[in-house]
Amino acid sequence: MNIPMAVECKAINKRHSHFQLQDVDLSIEQGTVMGLVGPNGAGKSTILRIIMGLQKPDSGSLKVLGHSMPDDQIAAKRRIGFVAEDMRLYESETIGFHMDFIKSIFDTWDQDYAATLLRRFDLIKDQKIKGLSHGQRVKATLMLALARRPQLLVFDEPTTGLDPAVRKEVLDEMMNSLQDETRSILFSSHNTLDIEQISDYITFIYDGRIIESKDKESFLDSWRRLRLVNIDNKPLPDLPNIKQIQQSGRLCAVTVNDYDDSTADQFTKAGLTVENIEHLTLEEIFICNVQYAKELKNSRINS
Amino acid sequence: MNFNFTFSQADKRPMYQQIMEQIIQRIAVGDWPPNTSLPSIRQLATEIKVSVITVKRAYLELEREGVIVTQQGKGSWVSDTIDMNELRHEELEQHLEQAGKLAKSMAISADELLNMLKKYT
CATH class of the missing domain: 1.10.287 (Helix Hairpins)
Structure with missing residues (x-):
């Protein structure tokens, strides 16, 4: 059976004066949540803007909900909800004004759902935008996007700057929208906890390239930290999947990806004792991945 | 339905194992007797706000351990030979x-x- 794709990017390239996206391949199955992780300036927002048709790639092909972008973006955008921090609302108008405004444009607007969301988010229709706190503003824009019942929700940094209670409200409502299994979510975040909690798939971006893109369970499972004791000061085996080595006297912690049982055997064969094999949190993987990618980039520049 | 799963951020185990544990506890204390239907994967995921793929993994592991039975199209239930x-x-x-x-x-x-x-x- 062919699973319908919410997003299909193939070999997307985009050059800016100080930054470029290189050969970005990204696929999102319908009904799933994709989290984009990467440090500031890695290209997360650029990818989201290209997917939204707000920027045209220099090369590559892109389909969103079956529509070619940016050519067919009008049809696609009827079914996409986009929430980003720089989203402009009319400051001197009320939340209710924006609800009526969006209702007049999109025929999929669900008034009952909008009312439910207002209540759950503790928002008041007659509130003016300029009086809203940051958290209320994020909740208002999310409500405006979700009440259209979009097939794809694209959310740039949903939880940045939110207090833990509002952050939970936002994530909860994102998850609630997935009760309908044809809906998909693509979001970027540098809050690794959010990504770890709600994404089905994780794409790691660094310096305009995709470093890894996998389902979350395999992603988290493939990274391990091995705690080793190196009594005889033997050289470590030269494995391609070693991402980080931290040595302190006879103790050594080695972080690897693409882990399987043979990895540990290699260290035993080299004369080291494997004391413990640990899982990593997404945050630890994030930091390790960034450091490794940085070293790789610097060694490329220096050679 | 409210399943009220409680997870601890201080628990260092992977999330799928915490979900397995909470299901096993419900079975062990008798809240979910044999043949009880489990919520669908998506239903439980959206209820406890954890990704679908993580709940799916928990169900797969429970099935492998013989705790639950899953049948395509019919859903999952607590095994009666448990x-x-x-x-x-x-x-x-x-x-x-x-x-x-x-x-x-x-x-x-x-x-x-x-x-x-x-x-x-």
């Missing part, structure tokens, strides 16, 4: 494993740990 003793045994093993790891990291020997355990039996 051995309560074995289930409790597994839970005990998990706790012992945690205790063993902790003891090791604190350089407590096996004998010492055994002596400490005697206090509770």
Whole structure:
């Protein structure tokens, strides 16, 4: 059976004066949540803007909900909800004004759902935008996007700057929208906890390239930290999947990806004792991945 | 339906294992007797706000352990051949494993740990 794709990017390239996206391949199955992780300036927002048709790639092909972008973006955008921090609302108008405004444009607007969301988010229709706190503003824009019942929700940094209670409200409502299994979510975040909690798939971006893109369970499972004791000061085996080595006297912690049982055997064969094999949190993987990618980039520049 | 799963951020185990544990506890205390229908994967995921793929993994592992039965199109339910003793045994093993790891990291020997355990039996 062919699973319908919410997003299909193939070999997307985009050059800016100080930054470029290189050969970005990204696929999102319908009904799933994709989290984009990467440090500031890695290209997360650029990818989201290209997917939204707000920027045209220099090369590559892109389909969103079956529509070619940016050519067919009008049809696609009827079914996409986009929430980003720089989203402009009319400051001197009320939340209710924006609800009526969006209702007049999109025929999929669900008034009952909008009312439910207002209540759950503790928002008041007659509130003016300029009086809203940051958290209320994020909740208002999310409500405006979700009440259209979009097939794809694209959310740039949903939880940045939110207090833990509002952050939970936002994530909860994102998850609630997935009760309908044809809906998909693509979001970027540098809050690794959010990504770890709600994404089905994780794409790691660094310096305009995709470093890894996998389902979350395999992603988290493939990274391990091995705690080793190196009594005889033997050289470590030269494995391609070693991402980080931290040595302190006879103790050594080695972080690897693409882990399987043979990895540990290699260290035993080299004369080291494997004391413990640990899982990593997404945050630890994030930091390790960034450091490794940085070293790789610097060694490329220096050679 | 409200399932009220509670997760701990301080728990270092992967999330799918925490979900498995919460399901096994519900079965072990008799809240979910044999043949009880489990919520669908998506239903549970959206209810407890954890990704679908993580809940799917928990269900797959529980099926592998014989705790639940899953049939394509029919959903999942608690196995009726389930051995309560074995289930409790597994839970005990998990706790012992945690205790063993902790003891090791604190350089407590096996004998010492055994002596400490005697206090509770």
